[in-house]
Amino acid sequence: MKSLAELAALREKAKAEVNLRNNGEDKIRVVVGMATCGIAAGARPVLAAFVEEADKRQLKNVMITQTGCIGICKLEPVVEVYVPGQEKVTYVKMTAEKAVKVVTDHLINGQVVSEYTIGTEQ
Amino acid sequence: MNIVRAHILVCRGTGCSSAHSEEIFKRFEEELKAQGMADEVKMIQTGCFGLCELGPIVVVYPEGAMYTRVTPDDVSEIVSEHIVKGRIVQRLLHTEKDSAEVVADLSKTKFYEKQTRVALRNCGVINPENIDEYIAVDGYEALGRVLTEMTPEEVIDIITKSGLRGRGGAGFPTGLKWKFASAPAPVKYVCCNADEGDPGAFMDRSVLEGDPHVVLEAMTIAGYAIGAHQGYIYVRAEYPIAIHRLQIAIKQAREYGFLGDDIFGTGFSFDIELRLGSGAFVCGEETALMTSIEGNRGEPRPRPPFPAVKGLFEKPTILNNVETWANIPRIILNGADWFASMGTEKSKGTKVFCLVGKINNTGLVEIPMGTTLREVVEEIGGGIPNGKKFKAAQTGGPSGGCIPASLIDTPIDYESLAAIGSIVGSGGLIIMDEDTCMVDIAKFFLQFTMDESCGKCSPCRIGTKRLYEMITKITEGEGTLEMLDEMEELCHHLQKNALCALGQTAPNPVLSTLKYFRDEYIAHVVDKRCPAGVCTKLLTYEIDPAKCKGCTLCARNCPADAISGKVKEVHVIDKSKCIKCGVCMSNCKFDAIVKK
Numbered sequence: 001m002k003s004l005a006e007l008a009a010l011r012e013k014a015k016a017e018v019n020l021r022n023n024g025e026d027k028i029r030v031v032v033g034m035a036t037c038g039i040a041a042g043a044r045p046v047l048a049a050f051v052e053e054a055d056k057r058q059l060k061n062v063m064i065t066q067t068g069c070i071g072i073c074k075l076e077p078v079v080e081v082y083v084p085g086q087e088k089v090t091y092v093k094m095t096a097e098k099a100v101k102v103v104t105d106h107l108i109n110g111q112v113v114s115e116y117t118i119g120t121e122q
Numbered sequence: 123m124n125i126v127r128a129h130i131l132v133c134r135g136t137g138c139s140s141a142h143s144e145e146i147f148k149r150f151e152e153e154l155k156a157q158g159m160a161d162e163v164k165m166i167q168t169g170c171f172g173l174c175e176l177g178p179i180v181v182v183y184p185e186g187a188m189y190t191r192v193t194p195d196d197v198s199e200i201v202s203e204h205i206v207k208g209r210i211v212q213r214l215l216h217t218e219k220d221s222a223e224v225v226a227d228l229s230k231t232k233f234y235e236k237q238t239r240v241a242l243r244n245c246g247v248i249n250p251e252n253i254d255e256y257i258a259v260d261g262y263e264a265l266g267r268v269l270t271e272m273t274p275e276e277v278i279d280i281i282t283k284s285g286l287r288g289r290g291g292a293g294f295p296t297g298l299k300w301k302f303a304s305a306p307a308p309v310k311y312v313c314c315n316a317d318e319g320d321p322g323a324f325m326d327r328s329v330l331e332g333d334p335h336v337v338l339e340a341m342t343i344a345g346y347a348i349g350a351h352q353g354y355i356y357v358r359a360e361y362p363i364a365i366h367r368l369q370i371a372i373k374q375a376r377e378y379g380f381l382g383d384d385i386f387g388t389g390f391s392f393d394i395e396l397r398l399g400s401g402a403f404v405c406g407e408e409t410a411l412m413t414s415i416e417g418n419r420g421e422p423r424p425r426p427p428f429p430a431v432k433g434l435f436e437k438p439t440i441l442n443n444v445e446t447w448a449n450i451p452r453i454i455l456n457g458a459d460w461f462a463s464m465g466t467e468k469s470k471g472t473k474v475f476c477l478v479g480k481i482n483n484t485g486l487v488e489i490p491m492g493t494t495l496r497e498v499v500e501e502i503g504g505g506i507p508n509g510k511k512f513k514a515a516q517t518g519g520p521s522g523g524c525i526p527a528s529l530i531d532t533p534i535d536y537e538s539l540a541a542i543g544s545i546v547g548s549g550g551l552i553i554m555d556e557d558t559c560m561v562d563i564a565k566f567f568l569q570f571t572m573d574e575s576c577g578k579c580s581p582c583r584i585g586t587k588r589l590y591e592m593i594t595k596i597t598e599g600e601g602t603l604e605m606l607d608e609m610e611e612l613c614h615h616l617q618k619n620a621l622c623a624l625g626q627t628a629p630n631p632v633l634s635t636l637k638y639f640r641d642e643y644i645a646h647v648v649d650k651r652c653p654a655g656v657c658t659k660l661l662t663y664e665i666d667p668a669k670c671k672g673c674t675l676c677a678r679n680c681p682a683d684a685i686s687g688k689v690k691e692v693h694v695i696d697k698s699k700c701i702k703c704g705v706c707m708s709n710c711k712f713d714a715i716v717k718k
């Protein structure tokens with residue numbers, strides 16, 4: 001260890017490892033429906049895509065978790081996005097490719113991808 | 123590609139480890155592997171969460187769900203429900219006592235809400251065996267700043283201004299201690315007291331098990347502040363997990379260059395070695411500890427000279443307690459004012475207590491100084507089990523005293539406790555209910571100090587023995603009222619004349635119970651009666667003829683054959699044979715046995 005800068009660099013790298021354990025109120029929450037219906041419809045690759053994309057883009061304020069059945073099984077995989085201070089957005093019939101777009105458009109740029117939302121289905 | 127989406131933290135503190143948390147950890151790994159999720163879920167072992175009563179503890183992030191009393195058989199359910207489907211396993215969550223509410227997020231439980239975690243901030247949060255996790259939570263930043271931006275005087279100054287006082291028992295101002303040791307001298311030492319001898323105390327063990335690097339970082343800071351290049355951690359051999367993690371931490375710190383030569387490129391060098399103690403209580407006393415590190419029999423030496431002048435190997439030495447050390451890096455990073463803003467006028471910061479005895483939430487709690495005993499017992503501790511009444515709290519272990527129920531609103535800080543004849547001590551906090559006999563408690567601690575007296579000085583060696591003999595007579599109904607006065611006189615003699623604080627403080631449990639519970643002593647002496655029903659010599663067991671159905675169960679189970687009677691007839695206990703074991707009472711289905 002030769003300098004504070006070296007330590008800071010090390011810390012930045014290490015922080016990513018423990019960041020998950022800091023569940024602050026100010027985070028964007030991405031919740032993937034992972035009940036039997038969701039998993040059968042392909043929720044696992046969707047979840048994986050979210051995690052991978054968020055990691056690739058170093059999104060530190062995003063928390064990705066799962067939940068059970070929301071009750072609209074025919075629209076699974078369902079993903080809900082909670083941005084602090086805004087209304088929740090529900091995406092339906094998700095795929096891994098759609099997940100990548102949600103990350104870039106919605107999570108990073110704040111633009112809801114309206115063509116994937118539940119409103120367009122009903 | 124790292125796509126970790128969940129962290130599973132399994133407590134590997136001593137409490138949870140003794141309840142199979144290692145097996146739980148292994149089962150998780152197997153289960154995750156079987157489900158093909160070993161890469162996306164990270165397993166982490168941590169130090170004590172402080173809620174050992176509810177252990178083994180497992181916490182799953184990002185939700186922060188805390189599972190309590192987890193068994194190895196629960197693992198597959200947690201994986202298949204929570205990890206795969208995202209459904210928190212409600213049945214394993216902690217339910218708050220006296221409310222039906224199930225709490226998922228551990229920081230929201232009553233147990234944690236009232237706490238302020240400074241010394242324990244990383245316990246249960248990071249993996250103690252991974253230096254990177256310590257670095258991620260600002261570890262070694264304080265050391266870096268101290269070495270590259272501050273003079274030794276500035277370091278001592280900030281510690282002095284913070285108002286930090288030693289957490290090992292005596293409460294001596296830490297900054298002042300460092301200042302005394304800062305006078306120029308070619309060789310000096312920095313020591314850490316991890317002997318933790320108080321019965322029932324495990325604060326220091328938990329810090330070492332949960333956050334070993336904080337001690338290394340703090341000792342290195344002190345080394346720079348006083349100009350020492352070698353540190354020793356004196357840790358008791360009965361703490362194998364703590365020792366193991368310290369060894370790993372020292373190795374990692376050396377690899378990363380936080381220990382060794384030219385730390386942070388400043389030319390400053392410092393290294394730390396472990397010394398294992400064999401568990402003698404007196405070796406926690408500073409001069410005895412140093413004698414023991416030197417390789418001699420652990421006996422205290424007269425002070426002065428104080429260790430800051432002539433300590434380990436006759437060189438200027440500072441010795442601080444584990445918890446004292448755990449506060450140092452935070453004070454450097456957050457400033458003296460931040461630390462001084464917590465606590466009371468003369469007792470700053472927080473203190474860790476081991477809450478044990480007759481209390482619902484047994485465990486480790488860290489509270490701002492000045493929190494009242496009532497808040498600790500009723501809110502954090504969740505009250506007394508089985509609807510019993512709070513009778514007293516014992517603080518400071520064998521060197522401390524009792525706080526009776528009438529003083530439950532006493533703020534817990536150095537001054538307030540001293541004023542009522544007790545001490546903060548190292549942090550033991552034993553809660554007693556109405557079934558506790560205060561004479562018996564005093565006897566328990568006296569036996570401890572008598573056994574642990576090193577024998578070097580006669581006031582302590584003989585004094586504790588005579589005190590113990592007298593108190594034993596009292597618990598056996600052979601005491602006299604004069605004996606109470608004699609005991610008091612002997613206590614004062616010990617306080618004044620013993621060589622070290624072991625003997626000087628050994629009378630405290632006696633004096634404080636005599637002060638607040640004299641009526642109980644008198645009941646033992648005059649009425650030959652133990653009001654709490656604890657002292658067996660003063661008890662008699664009898665059978666209530668109105669309730670006895672003659673079922674013979676008691677007679678069949680009595681190990682002393684002291685009960686006789688025919689089937690369906692009233693039984694009687696032969697008092698000359700009865701050994702007062704209480705087996706009859708716990709077996710009787712008709713509540714016919716009475717203890718008097």
Ligand SMILES: Cc1cc2nc3c(=O)[nH]c(=O)nc-3n(C[C@H](O)[C@H](O)[C@H](O)COP(=O)(O)O)c2cc1C
Nearest residue numbers: 288289290315318319406407408442443446623624
């Ligand atoms: C009999 C006896 C036992 C002690 N045991 C301990 C102990 O186990 N741990 C500890 O930190 N201090 C213990 N002390 C207090 C130490 O002598 C010393 O005051 C303390 O380690 C100094 O560190 P501090 O200023 O950081 O509290 C004990 C003192 C006596 C008299």
Ligand code: FES
Nearest residue numbers: 135137138170171
């Ligand atoms: S050892 Fe696990 S909570 Fe204390």
